[in-house]
Amino acid sequence: MKKKKTEVAGRLWVEIDGENFLGSGRVELLEKIEMHGSLRKAAISMGLSYRKAYYAVRSMNDLAPDPLVELHQGGKGGGCAKLTSSGRKYVLRYREISQEFVIFLTRQSDVF
């Protein structure tokens, strides 16, 4: 008989007023935006369609009290996307709870 590997898995996200606000995908997108300074390049770099990325940013900005991303069209380079300080804070906070979650899952897996 084959040895079976059992583990407790899960997903974690943040809701505002019951709506999806932040998950691992969106956080990764925010990180890529900071890295590239462009929404289009950020989307492409993580294999995401531009449209989906755009709607994600729209949704985050609409839900939060302050926008996480500033979008500028036109101008030098055609436009740009910048993470606000508020956006950076959310990324940091999400990374923290994400790490706690990994620890939680590991502990639960051990005693299953």
Next chain:
Amino acid sequence: MKKKKTEVAGRLWVEIDGENFLGSGRVELLEKIEMHGSLRKAAISMGLSYRKAYYAVRSMNDLAPDPLVELHQGGKGGGCAKLTSSGRKYVLRYREISQEFVIFLTRQSDVF
């Protein structure tokens, strides 16, 4: 400005060999099976199609070392479905980690 309610949410499940084994829906199904002694009645009672419930039981029995549910067709009453002692143990274990998870989420929400 409207007050916004922010909270950390999540889903939890158990995998065996990387495949979905137990989640909240399946556990509820197991409880209903124990309650009704019939897979069909269990499915209907929780607004699930019989087929989906059947495949769920199939999947669980196939993945675990021992079956969680015994299915008998024909005979008195047309057939029956019974939770095994192994199945009962999984339900209990899942309830435990599920409670821990609620505590975890509450704590994370408080400090977000």
Next chain:
DNA sequence: TAACGTTATTCATCAACAGGAATAACGCTT
């Protein structure tokens, strides 16, 4: 052996989602 209510399985259909294509809008640069 006919009836019964369940388990077991296949099929067709419909809706929701994902994704790409195409294009407009924008503002700085030259």
Next chain:
DNA sequence: AAGCGTTATTCCTGTTGATGAATAACGTTA
């Protein structure tokens, strides 16, 4: 004023998943 590369938006289409319908298989009971 033309060019550039981005942001902003609409449209269409293929795919996938969910769902119900229909029916076979089964074994006890009367």
